[in-house]
Amino acid sequence: MKIYSHVPTLLALLVTGMAMAQSPIPTATPTTTPIKYLVVIFDENQSFDHYFGTYPVALNPQGEPEFKALPGTPEVNGLNGTLLTHNPNSANPFRLDRTMDVTCDNDNHYTDEQKAYDGGLLDKFVQITSNNASGCTPNLGMGYYDGNTVTALWNYAQYYAMSDNFFDTEFGTTVMGHLNLLSGQTHQTATESISGKIANGSVIANVEPANDDCATGTLIQMTGQNVGDLLNTANVTWGWFYGDWIPTSIKNGVVSCSSVYNSHYAPFNYYQSTSNPHHLPPSIVSMIGQTDQANHNYSVGDFWNAAYNGYLPSVSFLKATANSTGHPQNSNPLAEQTFLVDTINDLMNLPEWNQMAIFIAYDDSDGWYDHVMPPIVKQSNDSANDALNGSTCGTAVAQGAYLDRCGYGSRLPFLVISPFAKANYVDHTVNDTTSILRFIEDNWNLGRIGDQSFDAIAGSLLGLFNFTAPPNPPVILDPNAGTVVDPPSTSGSSSKPSHGNETGSKL
Numbered sequence: 169m170k171i172y173s174h175v176p177t178l179l180a181l182l183v184t185g186m187a188m189a190q191s192p193i194p195t196a197t198p199t200t201t202p203i204k205y206l207v208v209i210f211d212e213n214q215s216f217d218h219y220f221g222t223y224p225v226a227l228n229p230q231g232e233p234e235f236k237a238l239p240g241t242p243e244v245n246g247l248n249g250t251l252l253t254h255n256p257n258s259a260n261p262f263r264l265d266r267t268m269d270v271t272c273d274n275d276n277h278y279t280d281e282q283k284a285y286d287g288g289l290l291d292k293f294v295q296i297t298s299n300n301a302s303g304c305t306p307n308l309g310m311g312y313y314d315g316n317t318v319t320a321l322w323n324y325a326q327y328y329a330m331s332d333n334f335f336d337t338e339f340g341t342t343v344m345g346h347l348n349l350l351s352g353q354t355h356q357t358a359t360e361s362i363s364g365k366i367a368n369g370s371v372i373a374n375v376e377p378a379n380d381d382c383a384t385g386t387l388i389q390m391t392g393q394n395v396g397d398l399l400n401t402a403n404v405t406w407g408w409f410y411g412d413w414i415p416t417s418i419k420n421g422v423v424s425c426s427s428v429y430n431s432h433y434a435p436f437n438y439y440q441s442t443s444n445p446h447h448l449p450p451s452i453v454s455m456i457g458q459t460d461q462a463n464h465n466y467s468v469g470d471f472w473n474a475a476y477n478g479y480l481p482s483v484s485f486l487k488a489t490a491n492s493t494g495h496p497q498n499s500n501p502l503a504e505q506t507f508l509v510d511t512i513n514d515l516m517n518l519p520e521w522n523q524m525a526i527f528i529a530y531d532d533s534d535g536w537y538d539h540v541m542p543p544i545v546k547q548s549n550d551s552a553n554d555a556l557n558g559s560t561c562g563t564a565v566a567q568g569a570y571l572d573r574c575g576y577g578s579r580l581p582f583l584v585i586s587p588f589a590k591a592n593y594v595d596h597t598v599n600d601t602t603s604i605l606r607f608i609e610d611n612w613n614l615g616r617i618g619d620q621s622f623d624a625i626a627g628s629l630l631g632l633f634n635f636t637a638p639p640n641p642p643v644i645l646d647p648n649a650g651t652v653v654d655p656p657s658t659s660g661s662s663s664k665p666s667h668g669n670e671t672g673s674k675l
Contacts, residue, residue: 199611203524205482206525209488209527212493213496214536215538215580217247217579219501220332221312225314229265232316242593245540256290263314265316274297274308274536276297276535278344278553281578282339282554283556284296290539318505318650321528325583327591327640328584328592329584329594331594331599335598335600336533338354339578347371348605353392353619355368355370356392357369366388380443381445382415392439393441396408398609399483400459404483406484407471407483407484408487410487412430413465414447434487437465450470453473468488483608486511502648509646513644516643525588525589528582544556547564550571554572589633589634595631604629641656642654
């Protein structure tokens with residue numbers, strides 16, 4: 169057995185009852201599509217127009233990685249000439265180059281994002297969500313990158329599939345995006361109201377998971393079920409893998425984490441059934457993806473230990489370290505690109521690649537401008553917090569509907585990388601974050617979450633796939649420039665795994 173990581177002394181102390189013999193490699197669970205392995209890379213805080221507004225046309229200035237679209241590249245619903253030069257906002261969109269990769273963080277609060285959309289006029293992003301503080305780029309929320317900065321994402325769109333009609337499930341922040349990915353549900357809290365945080369039982373701002381030693385601040389617990397519960401019931405292997413997961417110390421059984429640890433990025437800890445409060449490591453590599461003391465919560469190093477030894481879970485969620493998620497201020501698109509490309513290059517070298525799909529998705533928009541008004545499929549009339557249409561979100565609220573779940577929210581980037589993805593394809597089907605949840609539910613025959621989860625109305629992602637065409641080959645990219653380094657006609661299988669120094673949790 170190969171182990172691609174070292175183990176800190178702390179983790180050696182945490183491991184209890186570790187067996188030396190490995191368990192048999194689990195048999196793949198039957199699926200409704202040829203996809204047996206799904207990897208969801210969940211990055212941070214980008215709107216569609218912010219990353220793809222001018223796709224597939226890049227400025228290509230000297231000194232930046234060049235992007236030239238392949239023949240026949242389809243257009244997207246992006247920023248046309250009028251939106252670029254006569255925008256309804258008080259400032260026009262403007263290009264950010266590679267030297268402006270680090271920016272301030274904008275405003276993505278539940279109420280403020282609704283105000284920016286201004287009843288469908290989409291004309292208040294400068295005043296409401298842009299960070300106009302001293303030291304920030306003026307009118308920041310109107311900035312966008314093109315294929316000379318987010319080069320890898322544009323190249324993945326060239327050779328695989330993307331959507332230009334994929335929305336955040338609700339207006340709002342990181343925690344809401346993560347909860348919707350897991351359950352399509354921000355309402356099921358054990359607390360009915362916390363001013364500015366929880367309204368009518370629904371999460372409307374960033375709060376912390378009660379089942380996490382490293383969480384501080386407003387602690388909450390979700391009371392409903394999530395996709396992890398469904399996967400466990402169906403005996404499907406799965407895991408959430410977070411780059412900053414491993415704690416730094418332990419005292420009386422309680423762990424401490426590094427200063428960059430973000431408990432929002434460990435969302436299964438909001439649910440008692442799928443939590444790992446003390447950040448315990450897997451008991452043994454072969455148990456990664458199965459239920460043991462780690463309870464499906466791991467480091468990214470654990471993911472590669474499992475993958476390189478034949479124990480890749482059927483469903484894996486990857487969360488980069490805080491400085492590699494792409495989150496403005498804390499990270500940047502170039503650091504995000506390096507993480508994405510290193511990860512995807514190595515996934516393409518696994519034997520499971522031939523049965524794999526990789527989703528690149530985002531938790532929210534960060535308040536970056538996007539010119540498309542989302543369809544409002546869930547209305548809310550909480551005058552204290554809803555503001556899309558004055559003091560409401562939408563019009564008639566269905567009887568018995570949970571309030572403060574206004575959505576869909578902002579349009580987000582979404583890409584599918586897979587041998588089965590349609591090549592150089594743009595899908596226009598209306599989808600949202602819970603379409604990922606629905607794909608997992610349908611592919612592994614899990615059923616639905618229930619209790620007004622958005623999964624019941626989520627659009628299907630199957631339009632981004634073609635399961636009868638010849639499979640797409642791997643496309644290997646340069647992690648720094650984002651450019652193609654291995655022609656798509658070859659496998660790239662000779663490249664050395666780039667995760668040998670990842671910190672894992674197993675001796």
